[in-house]
Amino acid sequence: MIYRSLGQQGPEVSAVCLGTMTFGQQTDQADAHSQLDMAFERGINFIDTAEMYAVPPRAETYGATETIVGTWLRRQARERIVLASKVAGPARSLGWIRNGPLALDRANIRAAVEGSLRRLQTDYIDLYQLHWPERNQPMFGQWQYDPDKERVCTPIRAQLEALAELVAEGKVRHVGLSNEHPWGVMEFVRCAREFDLPRVVSIQNAYNLLNRVFEYGLAEVCHREQVSLLAYSPLAFGHLSGKYLANPVAAGRLTEFEGFGQRYSKENVQPAVAAYVALAQSLGLTPVQLALAFVYRRGCVASTIIGASTRAQLAQNLDAWVVTLSADALEAIDRIHLRYSNPAP
Template sequence: MEYRVLGEGGPKVSAVCLGTMTFGQQNTEAEAHSQLDHAVEHGINFIDTAELYAVPARAETYGASEAIVGNWLARQARERIVLATKVAGPARNLEWIRGGPPALDRANLRAAVEGSLRRLKTDYIDLYQLHWPERNQPMFGQWQYDPGKERECTPIRAQLEALAELVEEGKVRRIGLSNEHPWGVMQFVRLAEEFGLPRVVSLQNACNLLNRSFEYGLAEICHRERVGLLAYSPLAFGHLTGKYLADPQAPGRLTEFENFGQRYTKANVQPAVAAYAELARSRGLTPAALALGWIYHRGYVTSTIIGATTMAQLQENLAAWRVSPDAELLERIDAIHLRFTNPAP
């Protein structure tokens, strides 16, 4: 396993991070702990969760993933694990989370951190991330900014000031963003520098063969401002395994949960998946190995967040680390990308 510095002066994290959104929904606690043990045995020191999880978001499973990780973490050498979690933002009708939550203000950020610390059974969080922005912006499959949806929101400076208090108290080591756009990243960086507030070290955004939108704007910003990309959904909710080509009703989150993964319902998703699957087979690879090998070794990725519902899937995902695309394969991947450009932004 390779280890990379997270952001500017952050901890060294494994190039593969174990995501936990299935814990407490598709995976039992025993299965989750087996995954965590297996991941650590194979060099992963980076675990990502969120107060929102398990997914899909439901009142019955709110906080379950953190609690499961916390029970496992209590038996580990805490200093050897880089633990990341996220605070849920507003505007998604999650009434069971602090009544909405209405904002990413000081009261909500503090309440969220305290809840996560309790569930995770730890005194500190290595990386605390804003799960999605409070302000109006397109996300989770939306692709157009609509000024008509503007609303009141907590100023970014105030969010940073609230996070700074948590850092000063030692409850949070470093801060990061998630599902953010170029303007937001630059505002967080600029205001941190201007007012001496904590600097974001990471950005957790979807990035895969069907969604390379990070490469337009964000790649330059993150490189120049030393913000590390944590790439999530590397297999595009299972699409890039190719399993839905043969059987649109194959077992998975997309078929198990209603109205799930809307960004992958767009017209060019299936043709793009078919092209990548054919390319993978021509090189003696599984479609999943091609997709993971590509994202694992992208120069702009600090760590790739993988998730699995079975141990066999986790083992396959880890084995894909050995797939490092050569120049010819990268050219063929780019040719498909130019034919089916970002079908699932």
């Protein structure tokens, strides 16, 4: 395992991060602790969670993931773990979270942090992220910005000021973004610079063979402004394993939870997956190895967030770390990408 620093002065994290959103839904506490132990033994020091988890979000499982992580964390050397969590924003129908937050304002951010600290049984969170923007923007499978949907929202400066208080109090050490777009990143960077507020060190966005939208605008912004990409969903909710090609009702989140992962229901997803599976087979790799090796070694990616519902799946994902793709393989991937450009944005 290798380690990289996030942003300009962020924490040093493993190039693979353990995502935990199955904990408390598909994965019970015993299996979750086993996954955490395995990841830590394999050199992973970076754990990502969120107040909203488990996923899919439900009132019955709200906070369950952080609670499970907390019961594991309390018996670890805390300084050896880089712990990331997120505050859920408004603009989604999640009324059970803080009675339906109307804003990413000071009161909501503070309440979210304090709730996460209690569940995680820790005094601080190393990386605290805004799970998605409060303002109007396309996200989670939407692909067009619609100015007619503009609404009043908390200014980005005010969001950073709320986070700055938590940093000053030692409850949060670094701040980051998630599901953001280029304008948002630049505005957070501008406000931090102009008003001496905490500078975001990372952005957590979807990035995989079916969704390389990050490369179009965000890659340049994040490179020039030193904001590190934490790539989530590298297997595209299991699509890139190829299991749904052979069996459309194979076990997984997409079949277990109705209406889940809608960005992967678009028409070119299955042809693109078939092309990547065929390429993997021609290279003597599994589809999982091809998909993960692509993201693991991508120059724009600081850390790849992997998640699994079982210990066996996690082992398979970790084993893919040793796979390196040749220049010819990368060229073949780009040819498929140009044929099926971002079918699941």
